[in-house]
Amino acid sequence: MTSSTQPDRIFAIDVGDLYLKFLFMEKNRAVLWGREELNVIFWRRPLEHIWEMVQNFFLSWKEREQGSVVLGFSPSSLKASFVSHTLSRESSDVIAAAEEQSLMQEFQKILEEKALETLSRESGIRKEDFVLERFTALEKKIDGYAVASFKDFKGKEVTVRGLGVFLLRSHHEILEYIVRQYKLGVPLLSHEAESLTLFAKEKGLDALFIDVGDTHTALSLVQGQSLALSDVLSFGGDRFTQILMRSLGMKANIAREFKERYVKGQLSEDLRSRMKELFLPEARNLITLIQERMQEKGFAFSYPVFLFGGGANLEELKEAAQEQVQDVSLLLPKDVFAIQNFPPELNCQYTPLVLQVYYASKKIS
Helix, strand or coil, X not given: CCCCCCCCEEEEEEECCCEEEEEEEECCEEEEEEEEECCCXXXXXXXXXXXXXXXXXXXXXXXXXCCEEEEEECCCCEEEEEEEEEEEXXXXXXXXXXXXXXXXXXXXXXXXXXXXXHHHHHHCCXXXXXXXXXXXXXXXXXXXXXXXCCCCCCCCEEEEEEEEEEEEHHHHHXXXXXXXXXXXXXXXXXXXXXXXXXXXXXXXXXXXXXXXXXXXXXXXXXXXXXXXXXXXXCCCCHHHHHHHHHHHCCCHHHHHHHHHHHHCCCCCHHHHHHHHHHHHHHHHHHHHHHHHHHHHCCCCCCCXXXXXXXXXXXXXXXXXXXXXXXXXXXXXXXXXXXXXXXXXXXXXXXXXXXXXXXXXXXXXX
């Protein structure tokens, strides 16, 4: 499952909660990649360090204006909000192009505000703390029937369902810094749910995608080639780190290193058995939370499941998911986009980063 699209150059940056990952790709070949520890307050230093490493590769790019910069953020800071609205028409005439344009302008204004209000209510974060990055109409209906365009149709009730993408104002400073410091133009802002929708449509998948990040888990459900659900749980891979800290008395950095050694199979059988005893109940807790959230939104936990993100490297998570649904797979970087000379292609911790590359390839192809 790899894309054949071949963009010339892509520079992708994934700003997580604990780590910042980056990949500079030229003609589908990884030139530089890496991971930097990230402090949400002192975030300039890792970005400066990355720029020190990659800036020489951009000299010819800037001269020829070739390439694309794509930026992604943790679901804790880059959020999506589903909303819909219905307007009633007084006229019974066929909708002309001018009326459609007027309708869409009215929908845009109403839905953007509605999306912000919904997001603020559900997240508990003030509206003024968000910056709207874009609003995309996902579905249009006339009197309950789906249409690609309102033009040339009659009807009384017109409905638009869409997705607003918002970035926390505090993190918007990071975007502005990259534009100012890197001088590579305005980067594409990639929301994971949008990238996964493009990917699922290309592969003909109806599936639930679960990204277990450092501090949050993002859910994206694609149904009938359309994004049906985008949600976030305050439960990430760092919960397993905390278990080690509590149970074994480790400091955070030691516990994270210990967890990585466990994933790589570098611990003794006795230790692995003990870790499994600690991790499996917490993995089941996460799957239960996902089931409950989906039920709240009107969906059953019955779709094929694709797991990725750093937390998905724990085999207990796949085991817990398989206890509830049979079709469970890891979504690896190599499944999303074929990149030569990229050793992390089998590490699902890097799948969100490669999803950004995939998104950029679709936007510039």
